[in-house]
Amino acid sequence: MNRLTASVSAAAVAAGTSLALLAPSAVGAAAANVVQQVRAAGLGPWKPWLRLQDDQGNVKSSPGIQEVSPFADPVRFNGSLHLSIAGGQQARAAHYTAQVPLSTVAASELSYDSYVKTVERGAGGTAANLQLPMICRGAFTTLSFQPQLATDSRGRAGVVPDTWQHFESTGTSLWRTSRALPTDPALPAGSDAPLSTYATGCDAPGDGVIGLSANAGRLGDVEAPLDTYVDNLTANGTTYDFAVDGLARGIIVLNRGNQDRPCHHASHPCPRTQGGTASGFVSFTGPADGPGYRAVGTRLVFSNGRALAPGDLTVTANGRPLTLTAGPGGTLTGVVSPTPGVDLNPNGTYRTGLIVTHREPPWRDGGDGGTGGRDGLKVRAELLATGDEPLRPTGVSTSTTVR
The missing domain is CATH 2.60.120 (Jelly Rolls)
Incomplete structure (x- = not known):
């Protein structure tokens, strides 16, 4: 404990x-x-x-x-x-x-x-x-x-x-x-x-x-x-x-390729890619009255309703391949640790670019425009920071589903 x-x-x-x-x-x-x-x-x-x-x-x-x-x-x-x-x-x-x-x-x-x-x-x-x-x-x-x-x-x-x-x-x-x-x-x-x-x-x-x-x-x-x-x-x-009053908040923007539907994140660029690939970013923003986090990182957790094997996904974070390991419940996890270190201060933003490729796309069209074929790929991002040991969970997280 x-x-x-x-x-x-x-x-x-x-x-x-x-x-x-x-x-x-x-x-x-x-x-x-x-x-x-x-x-x-x-x-x-x-x-x-x-x-x-x-x-x-x-x-x-x-x-x-x-x-x-x-x-x-x-x-x-x-x-x-x-x-x-x-x-x-x-x-x-x-x-x-x-x-x-x-x-x-x-x-x-x-x-x-x-x-x-x-x-x-x-x-x-x-x-x-x-x-x-x-x-x-x-x-x-x-x-x-x-x-x-x-x-x-x-x-x-x-x-x-x-x-x-x-x-x-x-x-x-x-x-x-x-x-x-x-x-x-x-x-x-x-x-x-x-x-x-x-x-x-x-x-x-x-x-x-x-x-x-x-x-x-x-x-x-x-x-x-x-x-x-x-x-x-x-x-x-x-x-x-x-404790200070505020708390950092996160958002994940991931959009898959070959979409006929409009982008639901109109304020952000929605790149279009091919096949079983989705691209975008994870962003954490600190409010003016929030904490100052030292040497931050991101833990990514992927799931899609069935057991994922490391070979099922290929993830690129900030232009570099991300190592994925098997997690509980059939999930895959990976940790992004920026080098050199990055702090997230009040009024600041920490952002990670992502490209996620699935060997067998979990969002494959089920005949209804891509909304009912499968459960989609669930992505959870947790903000990590350096405390008494490197990259501990801060309790701040965000999630989305790519459909």
Whole structure:
């Protein structure tokens, strides 16, 4: 089961109500995480998520960039939280909740996705931290996950620039306390320890976690810039998904040869070819308020109501032969991966030219002008993009039938 499947609770997404961390009884050991989307309207004063400057305790701090960005995350590809700082700045987005014992939060999934852009002076920064603001023995502190001391889901140690990484807290992961804690033994400010250490020492009445936040942390040179993105912050049964409003849309235009009928796509050229050949294109367009997809591609899926063998179809994509492999249900699939890479940005278009030749045309005329002889060739196109691995499905697709 992939992370997207494991984290989505369809009923909770449809309800879209509570932003509070759920109690364990509402989640259960085997329950999926509830997904709550956070859009730009959810950040700001008196909003569910507070930026650094929205907290009156930070009036003397210099805020960096804290915004919902089109930069697509590696799971849902619908945007992310952008945190960026220059010299002397801080950037944070925090969501406060009802108090929950740290032992309860530590027993749940604690994870997030992180991306750090290489910058001109880049060596001084680390990555964004997943943070747990909490009360311990009557004192306020913030526990910060330390990605530079962790291993990501792919076994890579520390922070790898220019790639999405998924970090999940384990029993040995180190969290840093922002303030000294009067535990037994006492923990000085800046101590690194597993959550179990804090959970054992912070169990007095009134102790507990009061929310979570994403913070642009910095190590070493305090003047070094840091440009980072985070998403899918998960704690105590809830995943917070930062998302823009729009979504890319696709269209397939394929027209077969020897047609006597008029073209149904009057706004597009309708080339006429011979025999069992159809030609045209697949196009994906990003709206102004949509995500920005990196290094995109297209998965094509062909079917016609019976099992297709690789030799039944010949497909040319952008002037090059496309390798087809047998898929489930008698389908044929092929992946178009542009070289050099192509991004699909808001207000942008990604287009692939296609020529499809069928050895035995599935649209052969049945005596009614070509509309009733066979079911036709069904073509589905899925937009792929680079996330934490190359060319993952984005959830955007389109389909048509060539008749």
